[in-house]
Amino acid sequence: MKGDGMNLVQSIQAEQMKSELPAFQVGDTVRVSFKIVEGKTERVQAYEGLVIAVKNAGIGKTFTVRKNSYGVGVERVFPLNSPRVEKVEVLRRGKVRRSKLYYIRIKVGKKSKVKELIVSGKKDESVTETAAPADKA
Amino acid sequence: MIGLIGKKLGMTQVFDDTGRLIPVTVVQVAPNLVVGKKTTEKDGYDAIVVGVYEKKKTRVSKPYAGQFGEGLAPTRVLREFRDFEKDVQVGEKLDVALLERVRYVDVVANSKGRGFQGVVKRWNFGGGRATHGSKFHREAGSTGQSTYPHKTFKNNKMPGHMGNERVTVQNLKVVRVDVEKGVVLVRGALPGARNCDLLVRKAVKKS
Numbered sequence: 284m285k286g287d288g289m290n291l292v293q294s295i296q297a298e299q300m301k302s303e304l305p306a307f308q309v310g311d312t313v314r315v316s317f318k319i320v321e322g323k324t325e326r327v328q329a330y331e332g333l334v335i336a337v338k339n340a341g342i343g344k345t346f347t348v349r350k351n352s353y354g355v356g357v358e359r360v361f362p363l364n365s366p367r368v369e370k371v372e373v374l375r376r377g378k379v380r381r382s383k384l385y386y387i388r389i390k391v392g393k394k395s396k397v398k399e400l401i402v403s404g405k406k407d408e409s410v411t412e413t414a415a416p417a418d419k420a
Numbered sequence: 421m422i423g424l425i426g427k428k429l430g431m432t433q434v435f436d437d438t439g440r441l442i443p444v445t446v447v448q449v450a451p452n453l454v455v456g457k458k459t460t461e462k463d464g465y466d467a468i469v470v471g472v473y474e475k476k477k478t479r480v481s482k483p484y485a486g487q488f489g490e491g492l493a494p495t496r497v498l499r500e501f502r503d504f505e506k507d508v509q510v511g512e513k514l515d516v517a518l519l520e521r522v523r524y525v526d527v528v529a530n531s532k533g534r535g536f537q538g539v540v541k542r543w544n545f546g547g548g549r550a551t552h553g554s555k556f557h558r559e560a561g562s563t564g565q566s567t568y569p570h571k572t573f574k575n576n577k578m579p580g581h582m583g584n585e586r587v588t589v590q591n592l593k594v595v596r597v598d599v600e601k602g603v604v605l606v607r608g609a610l611p612g613a614r615n616c617d618l619l620v621r622k623a624v625k626k627s
Contacts (some may be wrong), residue, residue, distance in 0.1 A: 342433050
């Protein structure tokens with residue numbers, strides 16, 4: 284009886300989750316397609332930047348994307364399972380040793396950049412080919 | 421007032437139509453058996469008597485079993501809903517579909533017991549300074565003056581038992597009704613511990 288109830292709660296959570304989560308990691312440069320509802324029309328906005336954190340687990344899992352917009356650092360937090368996050372494309376893999384890249388906020392110049400992760404031998408198929416890597420840091 | 425007996429399962433979050441995460445409490449509603457009806461002529465008020473969770477016949481005393489009519493199994497929980505707006509028959513089973521058109525509900529439950537608590541936790545008193553020579557920490561302070569009124573007024577806020585009392589939370593939004601699973605998702609927190617019995621009623625002050 285007792286475990287029964289929690290299973291129901293979990294099944295409700297599972298319904299909400301996406302079956303296929305976009306594959307990306309902290310340090311990757313990504314392009315997030317985010318649905319925006321304006322009155323009655325819907326449009327998709329792209330947001331490009333560096334993934335500096337992935338937080339929480341389960342239904343409330345979020346990721347933070349940082350970019351530099353006209354000299355001002357901008358960070359946006361997206362719920363990973365939100366139906367409004369349409370897709371997340373990886374533009375560039377990053378080589379990082381930390382799970383949270385908050386240190387990048389106070390770095391300038393070359394130190395604010397993340398080295399590209401080069402997988403030796405084969406080409407990384409998960410990286411979107413067409414898009415040129417974002418050259419802003 | 422339409423309502424059902426449910427069970428609090430726990431909290432989670434769901435996305436709404438606009439993609440926002442909404443905190444919800446999951447309330448399970450087992451089929452509610454209509455056990456009896458009260459009428460103005462006979463009892464002085466209109467109500468239906470509803471029971472859930474079947475009990476073994478051997479575990480029920482005769483007076484308790486007597487409340488259930490022919491062919492009705494005794495139930496563990498037995499509650500009344502006054503002025504039930506839907507026409508129901510004795511022996512009928514009600515499920516969450518009843519709440520499908522309802523937008524806001526009131527939820528009644530017994531709150532979690534906190535035991536004997538002081539005034540700071542129980543009544544949100546500020547307490548005194550911890551240091552700098554203060555000898556007044558978490559006390560209640562004065563409860564009345566000497567010459568006049570020469571007594572402590574009734575209902576003065578003092579330490580004592582807290583929690584484990586009937587609590588009604590009003591105007592909670594119904595986020596989703598899942599007939600297949602037999603659950604209602606209600607926005608926000610509800611009183612009581614997990615697996616406690618709840619009354620989910622249509623909101624009195626909001627529709």
